[in-house]
Amino acid sequence: MRNREFDVIVVGSGMSGGYAAKQFCEKGYRTLVLDRGEMVKHGQYKTEGKAPWQMPFRGDVPEELKAEQYIQKDVYIYSDYTRHHLINDQDHPYEQKRPFVWYRGSKVGGKSLIWGRQSYRWSRLDFEANKLDGNGVDWPVRYEDIEPWYDQVEPFVGISGSYEGLDVLPDGKFLPAQPLNIVERDMKQRIERAFPDRHFIPARVANLTQPAKQHLELGRVQCQARSECPRGCSFGAYYSSNSAALPAAERTGNLTLVANAQVQEVIYDEASGRASGVAYVDMRSGERKRVRARVVFMCASTLASVQILLNSKSKVFPYGIGNRFDVLGRYIMDHCGGGGASGMMPGYLGDYYKGRRPGGIYIPRFRNINETHGAFERGYGFQGAASRASWQWAKSAKGIGKAFKARVRQPGNWYFSMWGFGESLPKRDNRVYLHESKRDQWGMPLLVMDVAYTSNEQAMIRDMSETAAEMLKVAGLVDIRPFEGEALPGSAIHEMGGACMGRAVETSYLNKWNQCHDVKNLFVTDGSAFSSGSCVNPSVTFMAFTARAVDFADQQLKQGYL
Ligand SMILES: Cc1cc2nc3c(=O)[nH]c(=O)nc-3n(C[C@H](O)[C@H](O)[C@H](O)COP(=O)(O)OP(=O)(O)OC[C@H]3O[C@@H](n4cnc5c(N)ncnc54)[C@H](O)[C@@H]3O)c2cc1C
Ligand code: SF4
Numbered sequence: 304m305r306n307r308e309f310d311v312i313v314v315g316s317g318m319s320g321g322y323a324a325k326q327f328c329e330k331g332y333r334t335l336v337l338d339r340g341e342m343v344k345h346g347q348y349k350t351e352g353k354a355p356w357q358m359p360f361r362g363d364v365p366e367e368l369k370a371e372q373y374i375q376k377d378v379y380i381y382s383d384y385t386r387h388h389l390i391n392d393q394d395h396p397y398e399q400k401r402p403f404v405w406y407r408g409s410k411v412g413g414k415s416l417i418w419g420r421q422s423y424r425w426s427r428l429d430f431e432a433n434k435l436d437g438n439g440v441d442w443p444v445r446y447e448d449i450e451p452w453y454d455q456v457e458p459f460v461g462i463s464g465s466y467e468g469l470d471v472l473p474d475g476k477f478l479p480a481q482p483l484n485i486v487e488r489d490m491k492q493r494i495e496r497a498f499p500d501r502h503f504i505p506a507r508v509a510n511l512t513q514p515a516k517q518h519l520e521l522g523r524v525q526c527q528a529r530s531e532c533p534r535g536c537s538f539g540a541y542y543s544s545n546s547a548a549l550p551a552a553e554r555t556g557n558l559t560l561v562a563n564a565q566v567q568e569v570i571y572d573e574a575s576g577r578a579s580g581v582a583y584v585d586m587r588s589g590e591r592k593r594v595r596a597r598v599v600f601m602c603a604s605t606l607a608s609v610q611i612l613l614n615s616k617s618k619v620f621p622y623g624i625g626n627r628f629d630v631l632g633r634y635i636m637d638h639c640g641g642g643g644a645s646g647m648m649p650g651y652l653g654d655y656y657k658g659r660r661p662g663g664i665y666i667p668r669f670r671n672i673n674e675t676h677g678a679f680e681r682g683y684g685f686q687g688a689a690s691r692a693s694w695q696w697a698k699s700a701k702g703i704g705k706a707f708k709a710r711v712r713q714p715g716n717w718y719f720s721m722w723g724f725g726e727s728l729p730k731r732d733n734r735v736y737l738h739e740s741k742r743d744q745w746g747m748p749l750l751v752m753d754v755a756y757t758s759n760e761q762a763m764i765r766d767m768s769e770t771a772a773e774m775l776k777v778a779g780l781v782d783i784r785p786f787e788g789e790a791l792p793g794s795a796i797h798e799m800g801g802a803c804m805g806r807a808v809e810t811s812y813l814n815k816w817n818q819c820h821d822v823k824n825l826f827v828t829d830g831s832a833f834s835s836g837s838c839v840n841p842s843v844t845f846m847a848f849t850a851r852a853v854d855f856a857d858q859q860l861k862q863g864y865l
Contacts (some may be wrong), residue, residue, distance in 0.1 A: 309335040309559070310860070312596040314566045314611065316340070317413025319829040319845045320602030321544025321552075322456065326853040327600075328557040332860075335559045335594060336552075337583055339603075340410040342562040345545045348535025358383050370816075378406045378796070380417055380533045388417045388533065396749060403752035404793035405606065411562050411692050412545040413604060414796070415842075420541050420661065421686065422462045422742050423839035424453050424473040428672070428699040432726075433835050439634055439729030439803040442834045443815035445827070446473070452847035452854075455598075459551075460542040460843065461518050463662070464507035472502075472667040472839070478512045480505040481662045485654045486689040486717050490778040491664075497777040500669045506686060508662040508757050509542035509843075521550050528658030538540065557805040563587050565745050569599055569615040571826060573735055576673055578624070578825045580814040584745045598824045598856050598865055601802075605830035606635070606735055609801035610750045613737050613826070625819040628809045631802055632736050634729040635752075636836040638795035639760040641788030642767025643722035646780030651717050655691065663688030666721070666774075668838050670766065680728065683838045685771065687721030712840040719780060723767030724795055726838040733792075733802060754792040764790050782847065797841050799833040817852035824865045828852045 310332035313323045320336060327334040355361040362382050369376040375389040390407040399407055408414040427446040433439040450473075457476040464477035483491060483505055491503035492846065509519055510526040518524075522541030523546060532541045539546035542830040552558040563586040574578040580595035601608040609632050623631045656812035663686060670682035692715025702710070733755065737748040764787055805811020806822040817832050818826040827850040830841055837844075859865045 309333050309594065309596040311335070311598045311600060312594060313600045313602055314335065314581060314602035314608070315601070315829065316411050316544050316549060316560065317408060317415060317602065317604060318415045318418070318544065318842045319630060319849045320600070321412065321415060321517055321548030322846045322849045323828060323853055324552040324558060324560075325548040325697035326850060328552040328555040330853070330857050331557065333557050333559070334552065335561070335596065337561050337564040337566050337581065337594075338411045338413070339565045339586065340408060340413065340562060342411040343412065343416070343535070343545060345550060345796045346537040348537060349387070350534045351531065351537060353384070364709050367662070368782065375406060377404065381438055384531070385417060385533045388535070391804065395743060398751040400750050400751050400753040401755045403754050405752070406793065406796050407604070407607075411560065412543050412549070414487045415543040416535055416545060418842060419840070420532065421665070421840040422457075422460065422507050422509050422843040424475050425449070425837045425839060425844050426471050426473055428471060429835065429837040432681060433729065436682070438835075439836050440803055440811050443804055443806045448815070449844070449847050449851065452851045453843070455850050456843060458515065459517060459547065460509050460846070461511045461523070462507055462509050462843070463505075463512040463513065465505050467502060467504055469502060471669075471672060475507070475781055477507070478515070481508065481510070481512060481660055481815040483664065484656045484689055486648050486651055486719065487664055490689065490719065494774050494776045498669070498774065500673070501702070501774070502667055503666070504665055506662040506665045509596070510661050511540045519558060521547055523547065526659055526661065530659035530661045532661055534746065565747060566603065566611055567614055567745075567747050568773045569601070569611065569619060569624050570616040571615065571822065573617065573619055576822070578822055586745055589745070597860065598695045598826070600852070600856075601825070601827040601831075605801055606750060607800040608827055608829055608831045609735055610737070610747070612673070612802060614748055619847055620821075625812060625825065630810065630812050633731050633734045634800040634803050634834070635733045635735055635754045635792075636727050636729055636800045636833070637792045638724040638797045638836060638838060639727045639756055639764060639790040639796045640722060640724050641790045642683075642725075642764035642771065643685065643687075643720065644768060644771035644775050644782035644783055644785040645718065645720035648717040648719055648780050654713060664721075676766070678766065679727040679759045681759075681763075681838070683723040683763055683767055685721045685723050687719060689719040691715055691717050691718055719775065719778075721771050721775075723764070723771070724838055724840070725760060725763040725767065726836050727756060727792075729800060729803075729835050730757065733800075752792075756792060760790055764788075765863040797830070797836070799836045799841060802827045802831040803834040804832050806836060816855040817848055818855070826852050826856060
């Protein structure tokens with residue numbers, strides 16, 4: 304391995320890196336993927352299918368183990384079933400100049416193993432937002448530039464969804480939608496009648512409702528509605544790098560995947576003005592290695608890619624490779640959340656549903672589309688679901704005997720909950736940088752988070768809470784409880800920005816092809832490339848940009864420019 308030369312190095316094997324590897328391998332390039340995580344092969348999911356009584360702590364995590372994951376323990380999927388898919392915070396610390404929660408995957412496949420699978424296209428409005436309201440840097444691309452790449456990525460991923468014809472949430476290439484349940488169907492009618500600009504639709508999720516040939520060829524079959532996805536699914540019924548992109552790359556024979564490889568630096572070659580490869584540490588032996596390639600793709604996730612780029616210092620670029628104008632690490636964004644409402648739906652007690660649907664409903668953005676809200680710029684969408692209370696309430700209830708057992712067997716009332724994801728504004732002062740002296744045990748400088756929300760995000764969260772409550776009221780729910788949580792950057796796990804795309808080297812890091820303005824064979828295609836954040840879940844858009852950048856790099860390689 305030491306001196307072997309590759310065509311392409313991809314750093315990271317998650318949502319963006321996995322897809323980059325697949326595309327390059329299928330185009331015939333010898334591709335090296337380096338990932339800091341431990342290897343987990345598809346199907347080797349150690350807690351999959353286990354019942355609570357097969358787990359030592361019934362699925363709970365003892366406090367002493369939580370201490371190792373003092374940040375990860377707060378992510379909503381955290382349990383004894385999933386914690387091995389999340390990083391050990393003691394081993395991978397970072398600094399918080401201002402509070403920031405950084406949730407990270409611990410395995411090859413990254414967060415693709417544990418993501419919520421909500422998959423939406425961005426709209427025209429999203430790519431024009433910066434230009435229209437003057438925040439951040441204008442995107443050098445528009446929806447039309449990325450549309451064909453959604454068309455390529457979505458069928459491979461396998462996204463279930465309904466065709467709605469909405470400008471604000473473009474339709475894609477969908478598998479059949481997961482059906483709404485009876486309560487959701489009635490809520491949809493009532494909400495859409497009362498608010499003609501609000502649409503209550505099935506969530507679009509990367510779970511296979513009707514596998515196509517390309518899924519079956521990879522051994523991926525129909526979703527069984529167990530809703531245990533973050534444990535890993537050997538049916539391959541939800542999309543992850545491990546179940547889909549990496550096996551597709553592997554079958555070409557062009558993939559070399561190295562796990563436990565912490566990339567620390569992209570190496571800049573002064574003579575050619577190009578990246579010659581990367582330097583990494585074998586995290587188990589501590590050995591330092593260098594590998595060379597014609598092209599480097601950074602896909603280590605938004606903040607990790609920025610960390611590596613900032614640490615890639617040379618005489619020409621003392622502040623990080625390609626960072627002549629202090630643009631690297633700036634305009635960090637996440638979706639702001641925490642606003643919503645829940646309530647109880649009376650009646651429907653004769654109605655039930657089968658299985659545990661791994662999705663729910665979505666209400667696309669309706670603020671600041673045709674009217675101006677006044678209190679904030681941009682907008683938010685809601686995710687939610689209706690379900691019946693199950694026997695789980697009995698875990699903490701007192702009782703014994705026949706009557707108690709009979710009561711536990713009865714399904715409870717119907718409840719509905721919805722929560723918003725809002726677009727935060729790209730601000731230059733929301734930034735990350737390297738700590739001057741602190742390093743992790745492998746020698747990587749720690750990242751310092753200096754990010755905060757403004758009154759814009761706070762006003763948006765307040766509005767989420769109010770509009771959620773008003774919709775639940777017209778939908779006929781009772782005991783409505785609006786909530787308005789603290790919006791902590793990072794908590795939506797949709798980090799973006801830091802190496803933004805733009806038109807000029809003075810104000811942006813990448814050009815319209817995700818290519819570093821100053822280092823032409825260096826590409827960044829994860830969320831760090833994003834110049835604004837939209838309000839919809841971003842991962843399928845990371846993949847679409849990755850697909851587009853691979854295609855461009857392929858053409859450049861063939862024409863001899865790289
Ligand atoms: C619980 C949860 C729910 C989510 N739900 C959704 C959702 O519904 N919809 C959605 O769109 N998004 C969702 N997300 C976010 C989504 O997972 C991320 O946007 C996506 O995975 C980012 O892709 P990525 O390729 O940039 O990073 P990742 O998928 O995190 O992959 C990055 C990879 O790089 C590796 N790496 C990091 N640093 C280094 C280094 N120095 N050297 C080598 N390798 C490195 C990591 O080990 C990792 O494997 C969710 C995330 C979580 C945790
Ligand atoms: S819900 Fe579907 S994708 Fe998720 S674990 Fe179950 S079968 Fe797999």
